[in-house]
Amino acid sequence: MILTEKGAGTEGQKSGAGERELLLLGLLRNREMHGYQLSEFLETHLAMFFDIKKATAYNLLGKMEKRGWVSSREEQEGRRPPKRVFAITDEGETVFQRLLRTALPEFRGAAFPGNVPVLFMDALPKDELEDLLDQRRETIRQKIGDLQAHLDHAGHPLFDHHRLILEAELKWVEGLIGGLGSK
Amino acid sequence: MILTEKGAGTEGQKSGAGERELLLLGLLRNREMHGYQLSEFLETHLAMFFDIKKATAYNLLGKMEKRGWVSSREEQEGRRPPKRVFAITDEGETVFQRLLRTALPEFRGAAFPGNVPVLFMDALPKDELEDLLDQRRETIRQKIGDLQAHLDHAGHPLFDHHRLILEAELKWVEGLIGGLGSK
DNA sequence: TTGTACATGTAATTGGTTACATGATTAC
DNA sequence: GTAATCATGTAACCAATTACATGTACAA
Numbered sequence: 001m002i003l004t005e006k007g008a009g010t011e012g013q014k015s016g017a018g019e020r021e022l023l024l025l026g027l028l029r030n031r032e033m034h035g036y037q038l039s040e041f042l043e044t045h046l047a048m049f050f051d052i053k054k055a056t057a058y059n060l061l062g063k064m065e066k067r068g069w070v071s072s073r074e075e076q077e078g079r080r081p082p083k084r085v086f087a088i089t090d091e092g093e094t095v096f097q098r099l100l101r102t103a104l105p106e107f108r109g110a111a112f113p114g115n116v117p118v119l120f121m122d123a124l125p126k127d128e129l130e131d132l133l134d135q136r137r138e139t140i141r142q143k144i145g146d147l148q149a150h151l152d153h154a155g156h157p158l159f160d161h162h163r164l165i166l167e168a169e170l171k172w173v174e175g176l177i178g179g180l181g182s183k
Numbered sequence: 184m185i186l187t188e189k190g191a192g193t194e195g196q197k198s199g200a201g202e203r204e205l206l207l208l209g210l211l212r213n214r215e216m217h218g219y220q221l222s223e224f225l226e227t228h229l230a231m232f233f234d235i236k237k238a239t240a241y242n243l244l245g246k247m248e249k250r251g252w253v254s255s256r257e258e259q260e261g262r263r264p265p266k267r268v269f270a271i272t273d274e275g276e277t278v279f280q281r282l283l284r285t286a287l288p289e290f291r292g293a294a295f296p297g298n299v300p301v302l303f304m305d306a307l308p309k310d311e312l313e314d315l316l317d318q319r320r321e322t323i324r325q326k327i328g329d330l331q332a333h334l335d336h337a338g339h340p341l342f343d344h345h346r347l348i349l350e351a352e353l354k355w356v357e358g359l360i361g362g363l364g365s366k
Numbered sequence: 367t368t369g370t371a372c373a374t375g376t377a378a379t380t381g382g383t384t385a386c387a388t389g390a391t392t393a394c
Numbered sequence: 395g396t397a398a399t400c401a402t403g404t405a406a407c408c409a410a411t412t413a414c415a416t417g418t419a420c421a422a
Contacts (some may be wrong), residue, residue, distance in 0.1 A: 019296040020381095028305045036401050043280065051294065054206050057384060058403065080390050081401050100307065103300040105318030107352065109292040109326065109345070112203040117286040118340050120209040124283065137287035143292065157301050162292075168351040169290065172344050219373050239410055241375060263418050264373050284400095 018099050020052060021069070024060055025088055025096040028070060035061055051156045061086055069095050084104035118176070129178055137173045140166060203235060204252070205282040207243055208275055211253060215270035218244055232341050242271055252278050301359070313363055320356045323349060 029039060039057045042050065052060075059096035064070045072084045090095065121129055144166050153159040218300060222240045225233065235243075247253045252275035260268045271279065304312055327349050336342040 019299040023302070024301045026184065026299075026306075029303075029306070034401080035403090040400095049295070049298065053383060055384080059382085062403090066184075071391085078391085083401065096303075097306075100300050100303055101311075101315065103297065103313040104307075104312075105322065107297060107319050107322040107326070109352075110297070111296050111347065112232070112293050112344065112348075114286065114290060114293070115232065115341055115344060116202040116206045116209075116222075117283050118344075119206070120212075120279075120283055121287075121340075123209075123212070123280075124287075128284075129287075132284065132287040136290050139288065139290040143290070157304075157355075157359060158298055161295065161298055161301075164351040164355050165292065165295075165348065165403085168347040170293075172347050175343065176340060217373080218375090223372095236411060238375080238412080242410085245375090261419085264416085266373070 004115070019103060020056070020060055021064060022096065022099040022103060023052070024057070024064065025069065025092055025099070028086055029090040029096065032085050034075070034083040034085045035084075038086075048162065064092070064123070109112065121176075126180065130177065133177050133180070135175060139169065139178065140170045140173060144170065202286060203239070203243055203284050204247060205279065205286060206233060206235070207240070207247065208252065208271055208279040211269055211271040212276070212279065215268050217258070217266040217268045218264070221269070224226070231345065247275070251275070304359075309363065313360065316356060316360050316363070320353065320360065323353045323356060327353065 024038065027033065027041065034040070035058045036054075036063070039052075039054045042052050042057065061070065065072055065086070068089060070086045071089050072086045074082045075085050076082045124132070141150075144163070147159070147163055147166070206208075207221065210216070216224070218241045220234075221244070222233065222237045225235050225240065244253065244255075248255055248269070251272060252271045254272050255269045257268045258268050262264070307315070327346070330342070330346055330349070
């Protein structure tokens with residue numbers, strides 16, 4: 001039976017926290033930005049990898065400012081609503097360095113809630129099951145195809161990760177489909 | 184630049200909901216169980232794949248009972264605190280069938296927040312970076328090793344999925360490490 | 367008698383999303 | 395004039411976790 005890696009010892013400071021903060025800090029490290037700008041950047045350049053909503057970005061920036069990780073100044077252009085431009089502080093840089101070194105060597109596997117239905121495949125008539133799995137395979141294939149559409153990212157580590165994971169998923173579903181006959 | 188699959192159309196009933204319910208319903212389909220028992224089962228047999236806490240299970244069962252998906256009866260043994268044994272209802276079975284058919288063909292890639300730090304590798308001196316990546320590689324290798332420890336699951340689809348994903352992760356990190364020299 | 371396993375639940379908190387509320391600027 | 399884009403923020407809500415609160419049975 002499957003064993004948990006429990007009682008493994010440390011239990012430490014809840015692993016896995018702070019990636020969003022790390023991400024925002026890291027982006028602000030390149031150049032200061034206001035919330036909308038940051039959010040736009042996330043949507044246009046990183047939406048494939050991370051899904052951070054506008055409200056989340058604003059809230060996070062607010063929190064980080066309270067903690068002193070970032071500072072903000074108002075910028076007025078004409079008589080539009082002013083922008084709050086955020087910059088990383090020295091303290092923020094320290095936090096960034098710490099978070100980076102904590103997060104990089106860690107690996108906690110992602111959760112795959114999408115796999116739940118696979119547990120109950122035998123509740124379906126074989127024909128229908130085959131059909132549904134075919135659909136899943138097509139979904140994955142399409143995502144792999146989408147990847148080819150922006151090859152400008154090829155070679156980027158996160159892009160490669162995406163590709164490798166999708167290929168593993170495809171292989172897996174194909175295995176499932178292949179195993180169907182011999183049942 | 185990376186493109187989102189936005190405006191793709193449907194937008195429908197928020198995809199990705201209900202897997203936990205599907206899981207619990209599916210397990211109750213095999214045999215009726217009380218909360219503690221269900222939770223134990225999740226911990227001892229499925230902890231590797233899904234992480235559902237006790238409180239969550241209890242709450243979920245409560246909710247599902249309110250919705251009529253499961254029914255419960257009290258069972259008294261001696262004079263201990265009584266158990267509430269849950270069974271799936273006909274309505275629950277209908278929901279199960281629906282959720283199963285919705286969830287199986289879907290594929291929405293998991294989120295990998297653990298990859299955030301990879302974006303900022305260049306903020307680290309090469310030696311340290313190499314060291315941290317080596318650590319990550321070891322973490323993954325160990326997880327793969329852990330897998331071998333319970334080979335009784337080998338061949339189980341979810342087990343295979345785990346293995347394939349971990350292998351992809353390993354390959355990826357090794358790629359990162361390999362690319363370090365040529366920088 | 368002390369700790370662990372069995373057994374259930376609620377309350378407080380966290381983290382994030384959706385929806386709301388506001389308003390100026392620019393392109394059609 | 396009206397829609398899209400730029401710009402900020404709050405409030406309500408939801409899902410899930412942690413911490414709390416309670417109590418029996420049994421083994422060391």
